[in-house]
Amino acid sequence: MSLPRSTLSGLAYSQLRQAILSGRLAPGAHVTVRPLSEEFGLSATPVKAALTALEREGFLVQHPHRGFFVPEVDREDMRELYELREVLDGIAARRVAALPTREALVGRLTSLVTDQQAAVAANDLSGYGDLDVRFHQEILVASGNGRLQQVAENMIGQLRLGRATSARVPGRPAAALAEHEEIVAAIAAGQPQQAERLARRHVRKSANALDRYLSRQGRAS
Amino acid sequence: MSLPRSTLSGLAYSQLRQAILSGRLAPGAHVTVRPLSEEFGLSATPVKAALTALEREGFLVQHPHRGFFVPEVDREDMRELYELREVLDGIAARRVAALPTREALVGRLTSLVTDQQAAVAANDLSGYGDLDVRFHQEILVASGNGRLQQVAENMIGQLRLGRATSARVPGRPAAALAEHEEIVAAIAAGQPQQAERLARRHVRKSANALDRYLSRQGRAS
DNA sequence: CACTACGATTTTAGATCCAATATGCCGTAG
DNA sequence: CTACGGCATATTGGATCTAAAATCGTAGTG
Numbered sequence: 001m002s003l004p005r006s007t008l009s010g011l012a013y014s015q016l017r018q019a020i021l022s023g024r025l026a027p028g029a030h031v032t033v034r035p036l037s038e039e040f041g042l043s044a045t046p047v048k049a050a051l052t053a054l055e056r057e058g059f060l061v062q063h064p065h066r067g068f069f070v071p072e073v074d075r076e077d078m079r080e081l082y083e084l085r086e087v088l089d090g091i092a093a094r095r096v097a098a099l100p101t102r103e104a105l106v107g108r109l110t111s112l113v114t115d116q117q118a119a120v121a122a123n124d125l126s127g128y129g130d131l132d133v134r135f136h137q138e139i140l141v142a143s144g145n146g147r148l149q150q151v152a153e154n155m156i157g158q159l160r161l162g163r164a165t166s167a168r169v170p171g172r173p174a175a176a177l178a179e180h181e182e183i184v185a186a187i188a189a190g191q192p193q194q195a196e197r198l199a200r201r202h203v204r205k206s207a208n209a210l211d212r213y214l215s216r217q218g219r220a221s
Numbered sequence: 222m223s224l225p226r227s228t229l230s231g232l233a234y235s236q237l238r239q240a241i242l243s244g245r246l247a248p249g250a251h252v253t254v255r256p257l258s259e260e261f262g263l264s265a266t267p268v269k270a271a272l273t274a275l276e277r278e279g280f281l282v283q284h285p286h287r288g289f290f291v292p293e294v295d296r297e298d299m300r301e302l303y304e305l306r307e308v309l310d311g312i313a314a315r316r317v318a319a320l321p322t323r324e325a326l327v328g329r330l331t332s333l334v335t336d337q338q339a340a341v342a343a344n345d346l347s348g349y350g351d352l353d354v355r356f357h358q359e360i361l362v363a364s365g366n367g368r369l370q371q372v373a374e375n376m377i378g379q380l381r382l383g384r385a386t387s388a389r390v391p392g393r394p395a396a397a398l399a400e401h402e403e404i405v406a407a408i409a410a411g412q413p414q415q416a417e418r419l420a421r422r423h424v425r426k427s428a429n430a431l432d433r434y435l436s437r438q439g440r441a442s
Numbered sequence: 443c444a445c446t447a448c449g450a451t452t453t454t455a456g457a458t459c460c461a462a463t464a465t466g467c468c469g470t471a472g
Numbered sequence: 473c474t475a476c477g478g479c480a481t482a483t484t485g486g487a488t489c490t491a492a493a494a495t496c497g498t499a500g501t502g
Contacts, residue, residue, distance in 0.1 A: 007285055007486090008485075048454090066493090087309065091307070151305070269484090285463095286484060
């Protein structure tokens with residue numbers, strides 16, 4: 001949930017969020033007010049408001065009287081985040097599989113899966129990553145539970161702070177794609193329990209693949 | 222006079238949060254800055270910071286250029302909140318049932334269940350309600366997932382905004398108590414799957430009981 | 443040469459001030 | 473009697489300014 005765009009605070013909020021998620025403000029960086037207010041052409045007040053809002057969402061951490069820092073998401077944090085995503089994505093899949101009006105959603109998901117196949121075939125990792133995020137977002141939005149959507153998207157955002165993504169793991173995109181197909185099939189068939197089970201397994205497998213990959217990388221370096 | 226050892230914003234935050242959750246600031250109320258800053262003996266700045274923080278957590282809603290209002294939690298909101306709580310409490314129960322060090326937790330939970338039996342026997346609804354919150358909080362804290370704890374406690378807080386609680390439903394406390402005992406037994410026995418299943422069913426039953434009760438009340442009025 | 447104490451600088455936290463916007467009331471016209 | 477429009481008021485959103493806390497560099501001492 002973002003602050004209203006009509007206010008300057010809202011403007012500073014979205015700019016800052018973008019800067020953090022894009023990595024322009026690197027994890028560990030000390031975010032100070034004055035350079036930002038100069039960059040945005042604003043005074044300190046709306047920038048501070050944006051900083052406190054982002055702190056509440058986990059995109060910044062605050063040390064009293066020292067300021068705001070971009071958090072460093074370590075493997076333990078990733079474990080926490082994936083553990084939450086597992087159940088959140090699971091309940092979202094369960095819900096949409098029970099929707100009488102899920103026809104249009106299934107169409108959009110099928111189309112996204114097709115695009116994902118093309119991206120995997122072309123070895124376009126970054127493109128696949130974007131499509132993957134959109135796939136999960138479609139399901140979250142369609143779940144009709146605004147709070148669920150908000151919390152899950154926040155977790156996805158925090159995961160992006162740890163620059164590592166499971167799409168980087170060799171062979172993972174192809175496997176994830178097959179799991180996406182299974183999930184869509186369960187949703188289309190109207191099988192809530194199955195959809196939840198598959199969605200949870202999908203997230204769990206992504207988490208495990210990434211974790212194993214990072215541990216290999218850690219030993220290699 | 223002793224200055225607050227933390228920040229004044231933090232002071233205003235906890236005071237305000239308390240005022241909202243206790244119902245002193247009723248749902249629908251327009252929360253304005255100046256009366257609060259006078260009541261707390263602070264200037265506007267820390268009060269505004271507290272308001273924006275509470276807005277991010279769902280304890281206030283903001284209309285641009287109009288201000289902050291205490292949200293009215295309707296039955297649809299309660300459905301959303303309980304749906305989330307179901308999976309959050311479920312994963313927490315699953316985690317603690319897999320902990321090798323769950324002995325102390327089981328002791329605390331057993332003691333809480335005993336107190337709950339006393340409260341139910343004495344027909345002390347408010348006392349039971351507090352013990353119920355503490356029961357679920359113990360499990361969340363012990364889960365070791367800080368983000369899970371934070372999100373789940375936020376949902377519990379938002380549920381408290383809807384003044385209705387399942388503890389008010391005739392017969393529900395006794396039933397919930399029995400479910401608590403089952404959950405503790407599954408945790409003590411080290412059965413993660415069973416613990417998750419029972420915790421989810423427990424939340425679902427509370428939600429259903431409350432929803433049916435409210436629909437009866439709605440018709441009666 | 444290392445360590446500590448002190449002071450200058452930076453930066454946050456808070457207070458106060460100002461402008462822009464929404465609301466509510468009242469009078470007037472239809 | 474109702475609907476519309478403008479004026480007065482209240483309240484937010486934002487800017488500026490001050491004070492306090494932390495950091496960093498430097499100099500002096502053991």
